[in-house]
Amino acid sequence: MDSSPPPSSPSSASPAAAPPGTSTSVYRHGGFLSFLxxxxxxxxxTQVQAxxxxxxxxxxxxxPLALAWVGLAQFLPMLxxxxPAGDLIDRVSRKPILACSWALGAVCSALLWWLSGHGHAGVNGIYxxxxxxxxSRAFSGPALQSLxxxxxxxxQLAQAVAANSMLMRGAAIGGPFVGGVLYALGGGELTYALCAVCFALGTLLLARVAVAYAAPRPQHPAPMWQRFGAGIGFIRSRPIVLGTISLDLFAVLLGGVVALLPIYAQEVLHVGPQGLGAxxxxxxxGEVGAGxxxxxxPFDRHVGRTMFAAVAVFGVANLVFSLSTLFWLSFAALLVAGAADMVSVYIRGALVQFSTPDEMRGRVNAVNMLFIGSSNELGEFRAGTxxxxxxxxxxxxxGSxxxxxxxxxxxAWFRPLREVDRFEDATGG
Incomplete structure (x- = not known):
């Protein structure tokens, strides 16, 4: 948003405008399109392989318990x-870290391809x-958000966050379907080979992404324990950041209903597997449409109140779904819940990015991802129990x-978060 050449630190840029020649649409930004x-x-x-x-x-x-080990095998190393990944991302160039993470993903897909053709390796090799x-995901996640x-x-940052979130949800819809079709056509070997090619292609495409707004890296970093402490201290001292990431943690942890959909489809709505899919x-x-x-x-006014309103709509929509015995009403409620969740994701993602200086983004995004991962995993456990x-x-x-x-x-507790008007206002929050 600065009319001068790219600043040394994006967090200190003027909120006036983008550099000269920069289009108002993020979709005309060549580096972002390559990144996307x-x-x-x-x-x-990732979705196909899962x-x-x-x-x-x-x-x-x-x-069925073997499927739990599939999730745990990936979640524990991330945890x-x-x-440490967030700390490393704040000290070295982020693009090479992301490229190495995706390259390791290609290696993993290649190993799964090899195991798929050697059944004697058994499930332990897959684990x-x-x-x-x-x-690899422990490094790729915060690197992506921080890059x-x-x-x-x-x-263009808020618009880029919205486009990025929409991409994730679109891939979450199409990826599993593509994976199922590929597995039916060629089995695990074909599918894993294509996953390896995709990871390798992503690594090559990343080389075309220009990093024009990076802050200078520290020349003499403090000891690791001090850097960790600084990251946690930053989050605790910024009500906007702490309120944003903790709101996501507890709202999803307590209010998610996705894990209960099979029960509702069978015992409440009586719609069978087709209805469950719907x-x-x-x-x-709803998420993709809103995204x-x-x-x-993109909008940039009354963002704090809008975020809280979106989470409240998410809760009300889930409550309607919880009490509904009509399939069309349940479908509509989940549609609204998805759209409200995307609005919340858009605002929360942009607020964290705008509130965090570039040299701290790796650690903050690592904590944010830890909260998101925990809310999803523990939320399903909470719903089931x-x-x-x-x-x-x-x-x-x-839960609703x-x-x-x-x-x-x-x-009530995070008044600065509630009173944020524009994303730029969150810089000092």
Missing amino acids: TARLVAVIA VVVAWQVYDLTRQ VLLL AVLVLFGC LPQIVPRA LRSAMAI LYLSLR SAAWLGAVPAAVL VCTLAVVAGWM
Whole structure:
């Protein structure tokens, strides 16, 4: 948003305008389009591989618990490595870290391809590769989030966040379908080979991405424990950052209903597997639709109140779904919940980026990803155990009410977050 040449630190840029010659649309930014294309092929590879691995592991074991180990094998290394990864990302160039992470992803896909043709290796070999893949994701996740503000000017950052979020949801819809079709056509070997090619292609495309807005790296970094402390201290001292990432943690942890959809489809709505598929797609359709709108027409006024309103709408929509016995109403409620969630994701992502100086983004985004991963994993566990204790409908209703309570509490406790008007106002929050 600065009319001068690219600043040394994006966080200190003037909020006036983008550099001369910069288009108002992020889709006309060559570096961002290259980044978006590279990420698209890498995300599709990740989604396709996830479906095929789960199918293959279950086919080998016929044990539902084996699927839990698939998730755990990837989540545990991420849990251990995310904070060190965030610290490294703040000290060295981010693009090479991302390229190395995707290259390691290609290696993992190649190993899965080899294992797929050697059945005697068994499921333990697949778990070992998934641990390695989880290590690569621990670095690629925060590197991706931290690299984006170094590619586009601040004037286009909010729009870039919306486009990036829409891409993720679109890949989450199409990737599993593509994976299932490829596995049916050629089995695991063909699918893993294509995943390896996609990761390699993403790595090559990343080389075309220009990093024009990077801050100078520290020449004499403090010891690691001090750097960790500085990152945590920064988050604690910024109500906007702490409120934003903790709101996501507790809203998803307490209010998510995705894990209960099979129960609702069978026992409440009586719609069978086709209806379950429609319900699972409803929220994603709402997210993609809202994300597309925001990427074309981003807004930058009353963002704090709008974010809280979006999370409240998410809670109300989930409450409607929880009480509904009509399929069309349940579908519409999930559609609205998805759209509201995307608005919240857009604002939360932009607020974290605008509030965080470039030299701190790796650590902050690592903590943010840790919160998001924990909320998703623990949220499904919370929903399942609550349904087992209380029943599916009471558990869903309770979770929705808790989400609304979190919104009310966070609006009272994080007043600076509630009062943010423009994204630029969050710089010192």
